Amino acid sequence: MIEDILKRGNVFKLVCGAGNEDLEEVENLVALYSKAGCEIFDLSANPDVVDAAKRGLAHAGNLQNRYLCVSVGIKGDPHVSKAVINDNCKKCGKCEILCPQNAVKYFKVNSSKCIGCGRCVQACNAGAIKKRDMAKDLKEILPPIIKKGIDCIELHACGGDENDALEKWKDICTMFNGLKSLCIDRSKLGNDGVLKRVEKFCEKEKIIVQADGYPMSGGQDDYKSTLQAVAMAEIIQNSKLPVYLLISGGTNSKSYELSKLCGVDVNGVAVGSFARKIVKNYISQKDFLQNEERFNKALEIAKNLVNTVKYEYSDNR
Ligand code: SF4
Ligand code: SF4
Incomplete structure (x- = not known):
């Protein structure tokens, strides 16, 4: 169960990109990071992308204990x-x-x-x-994706209209029984606005809150880039709302370490831009999955990143 690995407190989630519909890239990324030990994969809400991710998992030989999450968003959310x-x-x-x-x-x-x-x-x-803006009608796009078998749906709800956010969350809850995730930052809502929104969304069940620092800003591997994600997570943690807490938005190999140093007790780290960037030159090659030498070089890089969360600072809660 996806909840079990979240409880462990050291989950690595690969963000392929809510808008990333490049099927070859998704398949390559999922195959690579699954082999490297990543357990949750965040995907664009598109049936073809879900199929590509499943091909990636099959290639890695990891169909068990790997979880797929699709991302949707409210109108105005940058994702x-x-x-x-x-x-x-x-x-x-x-x-x-x-x-x-x-x-x-x-x-x-x-x-x-x-x-x-x-x-x-x-x-x-x-x-x-x-x-x-590419926000889609969830009643139209989600049913065929849910039918394919996914483990989590994430709503990106940064700013925007409160009613739109609540309406879309209601639609997700009606259509999907699995775990839900809310990805949120404070750029438009401020600290109080974020907490009010999270409070409403976790009223009925325990959800993931993905605390986003600067959305899609990752790329640098330093503490400063990841600082806002940890700060945002601290605000959620201090509220004592009963949620699983992940960090994203500027995350890199320092994120888990920084959260531990700051006493912010996250359930894991979601890495997007940085995780894609460090293997970009390998996965963009046409024969990536067939070329063992190339795959293994990229695998070493991916493993080093995944292990910063899974092993280096894990206290195996
Ligand atoms: S820079 Fe970002 S927003 Fe611009 S085309 Fe590339 S992915 Fe899209
Ligand atoms: S950055 Fe240059 S090439 Fe790109 S859209 Fe602007 S003017 Fe055109």
């Missing part, structure tokens, strides 16, 4: 947005260079690869990139 380049583009190429997903090619955004991180928007001096 469910995509970048679009318009006619103001001056073709400077800056966005293509800095996109962590290789989603920009020939001044166009490949929507299936874009995760909505917004780095390109910030970098574009011509104001030629806008974010488009």
